[in-house]
Structure formats: structure tokens, C-alpha cells
Amino acid sequence: GGAGPQVGNALGSLEPLRWMLRSPFDRNVPVNLELQELLLDYSFQHLGVSSQGCVDHPIVLTEAVCNPLYSRQMMSELLFECYGIPKVAYGIDSLFSFYHNKPKNLMSSGLIISSGYQCTHILPILEGRLDAKNCKRINLGGSQAAGYLQRLLQLKYPGHLAAITLSRMEEILHEHSYVAEDYVEELQKWRCPDYYENNVHKMQLPFSNKLLGSTLSSEEKQERRQQQLRRLQELNARRREEKLQLDQERLDRLLYVQELLEDGQMDQFHKALVELNMDSPEELQSYIQKLSSAVEQAKQKILQSEVTLEVDVVDSKPETPDLEQLEPSLEDVESINDFEPLFSEETPEVEKPVTTVQPVFNLAAYHQLFVGTERIRAPEIIFQPSLIGEEQAGIAETLQYILDRYSKDIQDLLVQNVFLTGGNMMYPGMKGRIEKELLEMRPFQSAFKVRLASNPVLDAWYGARDWALDHLDDDEVWITRKEYEEKGGEYLKEHCASNIYVPIRLPKQASRFSDTQAPGKGSGTSGGSAGEQA
Amino acid sequence: KKVPAAGFTQGISMEAMSENKMVPSDFSTGPMEKAAKPLPFKDPNFVHSGHGGAVAGKKNRTWKNLKQILASERALPWQLNDPNYFSIDAPPSFKPAKKYSDVSGLLANYTDPQSKLRFSTIEEFSYIRRLPSDVVTGYLALRKATSIVP
Numbered sequence: 001g002g003a004g005p006q007v008g009n010a011l012g013s014l015e016p017l018r019w020m021l022r023s024p025f026d027r028n029v030p031v032n033l034e035l036q037e038l039l040l041d042y043s044f045q046h047l048g049v050s051s052q053g054c055v056d057h058p059i060v061l062t063e064a065v066c067n068p069l070y071s072r073q074m075m076s077e078l079l080f081e082c083y084g085i086p087k088v089a090y091g092i093d094s095l096f097s098f099y100h101n102k103p104k105n106l107m108s109s110g111l112i113i114s115s116g117y118q119c120t121h122i123l124p125i126l127e128g129r130l131d132a133k134n135c136k137r138i139n140l141g142g143s144q145a146a147g148y149l150q151r152l153l154q155l156k157y158p159g160h161l162a163a164i165t166l167s168r169m170e171e172i173l174h175e176h177s178y179v180a181e182d183y184v185e186e187l188q189k190w191r192c193p194d195y196y197e198n199n200v201h202k203m204q205l206p207f208s209n210k211l212l213g214s215t216l217s218s219e220e221k222q223e224r225r226q227q228q229l230r231r232l233q234e235l236n237a238r239r240r241e242e243k244l245q246l247d248q249e250r251l252d253r254l255l256y257v258q259e260l261l262e263d264g265q266m267d268q269f270h271k272a273l274v275e276l277n278m279d280s281p282e283e284l285q286s287y288i289q290k291l292s293s294a295v296e297q298a299k300q301k302i303l304q305s306e307v308t309l310e311v312d313v314v315d316s317k318p319e320t321p322d323l324e325q326l327e328p329s330l331e332d333v334e335s336i337n338d339f340e341p342l343f344s345e346e347t348p349e350v351e352k353p354v355t356t357v358q359p360v361f362n363l364a365a366y367h368q369l370f371v372g373t374e375r376i377r378a379p380e381i382i383f384q385p386s387l388i389g390e391e392q393a394g395i396a397e398t399l400q401y402i403l404d405r406y407s408k409d410i411q412d413l414l415v416q417n418v419f420l421t422g423g424n425m426m427y428p429g430m431k432g433r434i435e436k437e438l439l440e441m442r443p444f445q446s447a448f449k450v451r452l453a454s455n456p457v458l459d460a461w462y463g464a465r466d467w468a469l470d471h472l473d474d475d476e477v478w479i480t481r482k483e484y485e486e487k488g489g490e491y492l493k494e495h496c497a498s499n500i501y502v503p504i505r506l507p508k509q510a511s512r513f514s515d516t517q518a519p520g521k522g523s524g525t526s527g528g529s530a531g532e533q534a
Numbered sequence: 535k536k537v538p539a540a541g542f543t544q545g546i547s548m549e550a551m552s553e554n555k556m557v558p559s560d561f562s563t564g565p566m567e568k569a570a571k572p573l574p575f576k577d578p579n580f581v582h583s584g585h586g587g588a589v590a591g592k593k594n595r596t597w598k599n600l601k602q603i604l605a606s607e608r609a610l611p612w613q614l615n616d617p618n619y620f621s622i623d624a625p626p627s628f629k630p631a632k633k634y635s636d637v638s639g640l641l642a643n644y645t646d647p648q649s650k651l652r653f654s655t656i657e658e659f660s661y662i663r664r665l666p667s668d669v670v671t672g673y674l675a676l677r678k679a680t681s682i683v684p
Contacts, residue, residue: 026600029619033582033597041573055575066619068607070598074584082580122624132617136624148676155672156637184632187640219666373639386631389678393627401625502616508583 007042015165028064028118033074054084058478060468062093065121065135067499069506073489080484087478095497096463097421097453110417115424117142120382122398124414132500134405136398140382142424146170148388149378153369163205172371173378176201179429180376181436190373203369237305244298251291258284379427396437415448423457467497636673637661
């Protein structure tokens with residue numbers, strides 16, 4: 001037993017804990033009600049709920065647009081049976097935000113574009129009420145943008161795989177990304193090297209001890225080794241040939257001297273012997289013999305190595321055991337003498353490893369991520385889901401699709417009040433982009449108006465607070481415990497910020513009151529599989 | 535049957551991450567939590583029916599995921615115009631997707647026949663040809679273009 005679960009902002013740095021993080025959500029729907037219970041425990045405790053035996057407060061809770069009935073049923077069960085609340089009202093977060101941002105008591109129509117962590121919704125509002133059948137949801141949000149950005153950078157910088165964390169990606173999205181008003185035009189600007197220089201953002205990663213060499217893939221390492229093998233073999237061959245040439249020249253000279261003896265030119269012969277620092281014709285003879293056999297051997301070796309050159313390149317094992325250690329200094333081809341002791345024909349000695357760092361290696365630059373076009377690519381996925389291979393239409397096309405379902409008059413009404421909310425709408429340039437898309441799809445010289453929520457992240461909460469205070473005594477919007485028991489957990493009371501209620505009864509789940517299962521056409525109970533979650 | 539409010543079963547599998555992040559304390563298999571007192575505002579006997587509870591036994595221990603929930607929802611008696619979670623899914627795009635370079639994100643006029651990566655300049659082409667195969671596969675997977683080799 002420990003201090004209990006840690007929740008939300010109390011977690012501090014997420015990266016060391018990321019593998020342990022749990023959430024009740026699957027996309028934007030709570031599916032694991034035990035984890036939901038932990039969250040509610042935490043929330044009620046921290047709010048200072050002190051009532052005994054129940055949470056004696058009405059609850060306003062957000063739910064997904066067109067929340068599955070099963071999910072609402074489980075949530076209501078948790079609230080009423082576990083916490084004993086008196087009444088609950090379910091609403092939609094972006095509608096609460098809309099409520100907060102419009103003048104009070106004004107029934108309005110409009111088009112809400114709401115983008116959060118998991119999905120993006122386009123919600124038409126007609127005379128203060130959600131027109132649910134014409135809503136659309138794109139299954140992309142901030143989390144997919146972060147994931148995309150992460151993969152892009154990891155593929156560009158494979159050596160920094162672990163350092164490219166989701167937390168850092170969210171930082172780039174929040175602080176360094178923007179939405180292009182015209183995506184193709186903006187990309188053209190990025191082609192220009194000056195624009196790139198002025199607009200690339202460099203993220204400095206903390207120093208890590210990994211050397212450049214060790215981050216190569218195994219394929220790269222093999223390729224390197226083979227290249228080094230080839231280089232060494234060429235070097236050896238060259239040196240052999242040079243030596244052979246020298247020896248051959250010397251041999252020729254000695255043979256000439258010997259000819260002097262054979263020809264009987266004794267004076268010149270003796271003079272030559274003195275020059276050669278030799279004492280007798282026998283000594284000359286033995287030298288000649290040694291040298292000619294050496295020349296022969298060298299010629300043989302050269303022939304052999306030419307044949308085996310092809311074979312050795314395929315072999316992945318290095319010829320000498322010192323190959324690895326010499327890796328850094330191999331670039332320095334000028335100092336051939338360094339190789340002499342190791343690659344002579346005698347058995348190579350084991351040298352101490354040479355750890356020279358490349359002279360032009362910039363340690364700081366190696367640890368920098370250059371974020372260029374990625375600044376606009378990641379936020380763009382909600383406009384072009386095809387960037388990540390998703391088939392769904394993006395915001396603009398979906399907007400057009402929805403507008404086309406209405407008469408011209410209603411279309412005009414809706415576009416006069418386009419409202420943007422949700423954290424994933426906060427990129428600089430988002431409003432301008434939506435306006436540009438509307439300009440392209442609306443009739444020539446027709447009017448439209450786009451507004452951003454005053455606080456796209458928190459206005460949902462502020463709106464729910466405003467709404468709750470405005471409707472405390474309005475019995476028509478709260479679901480009481482009695483109604484829960486009579487009409488089931490899936491029951492919903494509609495109001496200006498709620499879903500539409502479709503009156504379908506779910507059978508009660510297999511409960512602790514054993515065997516009270518209503519047989520029904522649409523069975524909501526499980527043959528719960530043991531398959532994995534989420 | 536008494537079940538403590540704070541007890542949980544082993545093996546809750548990893549959920550997708552979202553805004554509501556949390557780290558659970560370690561679980562105990564015993565019937566009573568040692569350290570945490572049951573919270574005063576809860577019913578200590580509460581059991582989630584969705585989790586299978588005591589009745590369904592071992593088979594029903596895990597929560598349904600969204601896919602499973604939606605599968606059951608589809609089977610309900612909806613009318614044609616009723617809005618529900620799956621009917622409000624945005625339709626697939628009818629416009630031809632623009633092609634962008636996998637490497638730089640610029641408009642791509644060309645595709646490498648060997649690796650199927652898209653590129654826009656000659657420099658990008660030589661960069662692509664020198665990429666290790668895992669990076670190539672990574673770029674293709676990013677736009678769901680990996681082919682299944684028999």
C-alpha cells in the first residue's frame with residue numbers, strides 16, 4: 001500500500017513514468033470505470049468533500065458527443081450507486097465553451113469546430129440546440145499530432161531515439177508550431193535556404209555519452225567494416241608493389257655487378273663491391289640469391305591477393321582483431337606509417353586502442369534537433385489526414401459536407417457564427433486558415449465570421465460552471481436518483497449543452513443482484529473477451 | 535458480499551493515454567487494503583456491474599474497450615436518422631490526396647521505385663538511397679504505406 005494514485009499535474013515529469021500511466025479513456029469515451037472511480041476519489045478528496053456515506057452535491061459532468069449508451073449507463077451507476085450523488089447533468093465540453101463565449105440568454109445558431117486531444121468535432125447548432133444528426137467527428141487530435149511529430153524526428157535523428165520523447169514533442173507543438181494559411185504556399189517558402197535559416201527552430205537536447213560510431217545500425221557497421229577491409233587491402237597491395245619495385249631495382253644492380261665479374265672486368269668489380277659494402281664475390285652471390293627469392297615471393301603474394309580481394313570483401317569478420325579500435329583513426333590516411341607495425345606480413349601485434357576524436361566533430365550540433373517544416377506538418381493532419389494515411393476527410397472537406405446538408409439560408413446562418421474551441425485549435429494561424437477555407441468554399445462575396453474561444457482549453461469548465469449556476473433550480477435538466485432507478489443509467493435529460501437522447505433501453509448489466517437480466521433484442525451485455533484494452 | 539471500495543483486481547491492462555493521466559499505487563491481492571482507509575463519501579459495498587462483478591466470474595474480468603462497446607451499440611434498435619457514436623464518424627475523403635516528400639514534407643513530384651519513398655529534390659534522392667532499411671520502413675509506416683510481403 002502506498003500513497004494512493006497520483007493524478008494529473010501532481011505527477012510532475014511524465015517521461016520516467018510514461019510506461020505506468022493509466023487512463024479510463026479509450027479515445028474520448030471512458031471505458032474503464034475502476035480507473036474513473038480512482039479519479040473521482042481523488043477529485044472529491046481534493047475538493048474537500050466531507051459528507052458521510054455519499055457525495056452530497058449535484059454533479060455536472062461532460063460526456064462525448066453521441067456518447068455510447070453503455071458508457072453513460074456505467075457512469076451513472078458509478079455516480080449514483082457508489083457516490084450516492086443526488087442529481088447529475090451531462091453536457092458536451094465544446095457546448096459549454098460555446099455557452100461561456102456567447103452573450104447571455106441569446107438563442108444562437110452556429111457551427112462549432114472543437115479539437116481536443118483525441119478527436120475533432122464539427123457541431124452545427126440550430127436555435128440553441130445541437131443538431132446531432134449532422135455532427136461529424138474526425139478521429140484526430142493533439143495526441144496524433146504529437147505522435148506524428150515524434151516519428152518524423154526519430155526517423156530524421158535515429159541516434160536520438162530515446163531523447164525524442166512525447167513531452168518534448170508537446171513542447172514543440174505548444175511553443176514552436178503553427179498552422180499555415182496556405183499549406184502548399186508555405187511549403188514553397190520553406191524551400192528557400194534563407195527562409196529556412198530564419199525559421200528553423202533548433203532544439204538542444206541534453207548531452208549523452210553515446211559516441212557517434214555506436215549509433216550506427218548493424219547494416220551500417222557491416223558496410224563500414226567492409227569499406228575498411230577494402231581500404232587496408234588496397235594499402236597492403238600498394239606497399240607490396242612498391243617494395244617489389246625497390247627490390248627489383250636493387251637486384252638488377254647486383255646482377256649488373258655480377259656480370260662485371262663474369263665479363264672479367266676485375267677493377268670495376270672490386271670498386272663496385274666496395275661501394276656495396278661487400279667483401280667477396282660469394283657475399284654478393286648470397287645477397288643476389290636472397291633478393292631474387294624475396295622478389296619471387298613478393299610476385300607470388302601479389303598474384304594471390306588479387307585473387308582473394310573479391311572473396312575477402314564478402315567476409316564480414318575483420319582480418320585483424322584491431323580493426324574496431326582503429327576505427328576513428330582510419331580516416332587519417334596520410335599516416336600510413338601508423339599501419340606499418342600492424343599490417344606487415346608477420347603476425348600482427350595487439351596495439352592499444354587509438355581513441356582519437358574527429359577534429360571537426362561539433363558535440364553541441366550533434367545534440368540539436370532541427371525543426372523546420374515539421375512546425376507546420378504536425379498540426380496539418382487535421383486538415384489533411386492523408387498525411388498519416390488516414391482515410392477520413394479533414395476539417396475543410398467535412399465542413400463542406402455538413403454545410404451541404406442544409407438549405408442555403410441555414411448555411412448562411414451557420415457560417416456567420418463559426419466558433420473554434422479546444423486545445424488543439426490554439427496554433428498560431430488557425431483562425432486565418434479556417435477563414436481561408438471558408439472563403440474558398442462559400443459563394444463569392446458571401447459573409448462569414450470566425451471566432452476563437454477566449455480560453456480554448458478552460459472555457460469548457462467555465463461554461464459548465466456558468467451553466468450550473470444558471471440552472472441550479474431548473475428541475476428539467478437534472479437527472480435525479482429516482483429517475484436513474486426508473487429509467488436506467490443510459491437515461492439523459494436534454495438541455496442547451498447536452499447530447500440528444502435516443503430512448504433505447506439497455507438491459508441492466510450482470511449485477512450483484514444476480515440474474516436480473518432482461519432478455520432483449522439489443523443486448524448490451526458482454527461475453528466479455530479477454531482481449532486487450534484500447 | 536462485501537467488497538472493499540478500494541480493492542482492485544490484478545492485471546488491469548495498459549490504457550491509451552489521455553488528458554486524465556494517473557499512476558496507480560501497487561495492488562494487493564488481499565481482501566482489505568492495508569494502508570488506505572475506505573473513503574467516507576463512498577459506498578463500501580459498491581461493485582461495478584460492467585466489470586462482471588461477482589456473478590460472471592473469471593471470464594469477465596476485463597473492461598470492454600471502445601471497439602467492443604460500439605459493436606454492441608450497433609446492435610441496438612436505432613432509427614435511420616438517430617445520431618449515435620459511429621454514425622457521426624466523418625466520411626472518407628473524396629479529394630485526391632496531395633503527395634508530399636517523406637523526408638522534407640515539400641510537395642513531392644517523384645517516387646523512388648526501389649523504396650517507394652516520395653521525394654522532391656535530387657539531394658533528397660541521394661539521402662533516401664543511403665537510408666538504412668528500418669528508417670525506410672518507418673517512413674512508409676508513417677503514412678500507412680507498408681506493403682505486406684507474402
